[in-house]
Amino acid sequence: xxxxxxxxxxxxxxxxxxxxxxxxxxxxxxxxxxxxxxxxxxxxxxxxxxxxxxxxxxxxxxxxxxxxxxxxxxxxxxxxxxxxxxxxxxxxxxxxxxxxxxxxxxxxxxxxxxxxxxxxxxxxxxxxxxxxxxxxxxxxxxxxxxxxxxxxxxxxxxxxxxxxxxxxxxxxxxxxxxxxxxxxxxxxxxxxxxxxxxxxxxxxxxxxxxxxxxxxxxxxxxxxxxxxx
Numbered sequence: 356x357x358x359x360x361x362x363x364x365x366x367x368x369x370x371x372x373x374x375x376x377x378x379x380x381x382x383x384x385x386x387x388x389x390x391x392x393x394x395x396x397x398x399x400x401x402x403x404x405x406x407x408x409x410x411x412x413x414x415x416x417x418x419x420x421x422x423x424x425x426x427x428x429x430x431x432x433x434x435x436x437x438x439x440x441x442x443x444x445x446x447x448x449x450x451x452x453x454x455x456x457x458x459x460x461x462x463x464x465x466x467x468x469x470x471x472x473x474x475x476x477x478x479x480x481x482x483x484x485x486x487x488x489x490x491x492x493x494x495x496x497x498x499x500x501x502x503x504x505x506x507x508x509x510x511x512x513x514x515x516x517x518x519x520x521x522x523x524x525x526x527x528x529x530x531x532x533x534x535x536x537x538x539x540x541x542x543x544x545x546x547x548x549x550x551x552x553x554x555x556x557x558x559x560x561x562x563x564x565x566x567x568x569x570x571x572x573x574x575x576x577x578x579x580x581x582x583x584x
Contacts (some may be wrong), residue, residue, distance in 0.1 A: 429571045431455050436462075437572045451559055451572050453525070459574040460555050461520045463487050464533050467496075467579075468551070470507045470516035477507060486569035488576045489558055495578075515540045521550075529577070531555045534584075553581035 435458025466480035499505050519536040538548040556578040
């Protein structure tokens with residue numbers, strides 16, 4: 356007897372399909388809206404990451420291009436002399452003491468107007484003066500040294516000149532008055548003294564590596580005019 360199989364017919368379940376009923380458009384729209392929001396959020400996240408990466412690159416480039424500043428330790432003696440003691444590893448700012456300005460002005464006058472019997476000493480003094488002047492006064496100083504009437508090198512071996520600073524007064528913010536006694540001693544002659552006065556204008560420049568050793572406090576002579584009293 357042949358085997359018979361039973362056939363079963365399933366009736367459709369009464370489950371509502373949101374895409375077929377009257378609210379189908381609404382359900383489909385909600386899904387699209389969710390996907391759209393999700394895609395927009397991912398785009399914003401990607402843009403934020405790219406922007407952060409670009410900003411990081413810019414900061415890195417700027418940091419690498421910035422000049423590395425290494426502070427230096429400068430000791431100002433009671434006389435006003437500034438001595439460079441070397442580099443220190445901490446940042447900080449300093450104010451130039453008035454005594455240091457007075458010292459720099461007196462040293463400039465003394466070096467520029469003195470005449471030693473040793474030409475090398477005079478040469479070193481003049482070199483120190485060049486380290487104290489601005490680029491504005493540099494050519495003026497050169498003209499004075501090249502003038503036969505004021506060239507101190509012409510006096511070496513014939514005249515010794517000493518400078519004795521008598522007073523240094525502050526006139527205005529950057530201007531100072533210096534009085535000194537200048538004595539010329541000629542070979543085989545008697546000393547001749549005269550009183551001199553100079554009006555000196557200074558300029559403070561933040562020290563950098565180009566002159567930190569020669570002029571550690573950045574005190575520069577902007578102008579200097581002297582006359583006999």
